[in-house]
Amino acid sequence: MARGSADWTRAYILFDGTNYQTMYNAVPIVKLSELPALTKGNADIGTVNTKYYPTTPTASYHTGSLVSVGADDPTKTDTITLSNPFNIKKIVITSSTVNSANYYKIERYDSGDSLKQTLILKAYDQATATFNMAIPIECDADDYLKLTVTNNGGIATTIRWNVEVLWTGTIARGGVIETHAITGMEDPYGLGWDGTYFYYGNNIDNYVDKIDTATWTAANYFTVGGSGLSQPSGLVYKEGFFWISNNAAGATKVFKFTAAGSLVTSWNTPASNPFGLTHDGTYIWLVEYNEQKIYKLNPANGAVIDSITLSEGLARSLAHDGTNLWVSDITNDLIYEVDPLTGTVKDSFDAPDSAINAICYVDPYLWAQDITSKKMYKVQL
16 A cells, blocks of 8 residues: 555554554554654554443543643653543544644553553644544553653643543442543632532632633632632532632631622631531531531521531541532542431542542532642542
8 A cells, every 4th residue: 555545544553562563454564663654644543452342332531731842841741540441532632833843652551650552643743633543442440541742843832632531341439430631720629510610719819710611721700809708618509609618717607609709698607627518409518627527507697507527537528419428538538428417438439639629519420629630530429
């Protein structure tokens, strides 16, 4: 087959553990090193030892961090970690500049950081590089993917990569279904959902910020600075209102705002260090930070209806699924399912990241937000 053939972009790459070869209909053609122009277009990429899509596949999308590459720091890396067996279906890399000096390398490692497979994507001179897998790449539950970007042209470039996967089996409770790096996120506390957007308290700017789930970008929504709220530490959205906890010294209150950001009321809390809060449709539940105490409060005036003590763990943030409470423990990196009547921990699983600062229930999943990585995770319950 001639290199200029119209069928050339249907070729894919095979890695046998030692060598890379371009393949066409599973027949070796020539070594990849002899064809540097192969990826100057959308190439179908596959690998040996793969299996096809499951009978009823579940598609999911995982967005990596923004990777900024410039002349002074020409090589950067980013990783995406998944927690279930999966097949890689498609990888999309977008660049802020059209730069033929960008070189992309994607590798697959196991949990022991041993390299299992490498896909080398040569210089790419388009703003968006889409790589569809002719045969989905089979990955184990403890594998992670690593992107290395090298810029040899000295042109400042920002790279974002997105991996579309298909699960190959049942996702266990606590398994991560989606991962999204949030552009523009600042010091997030609390997490709410209005049916279209996510919201969190911006502890630096004293704003409620809105997350657009079409672009996974955060931006200021309304200021809380003029209300007396100076350190938002928890947030929940319910039936057209925001409730936001404040843990500033001498002003440990909960504030209620309209959906447009107008202050409705505020009241003192029984917690000396109030943090995460949630709403079960009737009552507010509020965490005493890094203690085992959770208060059940009247949303009209903050009066204590009840309180529970966790049978184990330390509370940071809360969510309510209509029956049970979910509690994140940032100290022990765990998430608990809690009986709201007794405080008994009914179940627990590892948090999806090391600094989960807020959680939010969006039927039937739990969303978790990490304050350090600025990522959000859709978690199986």
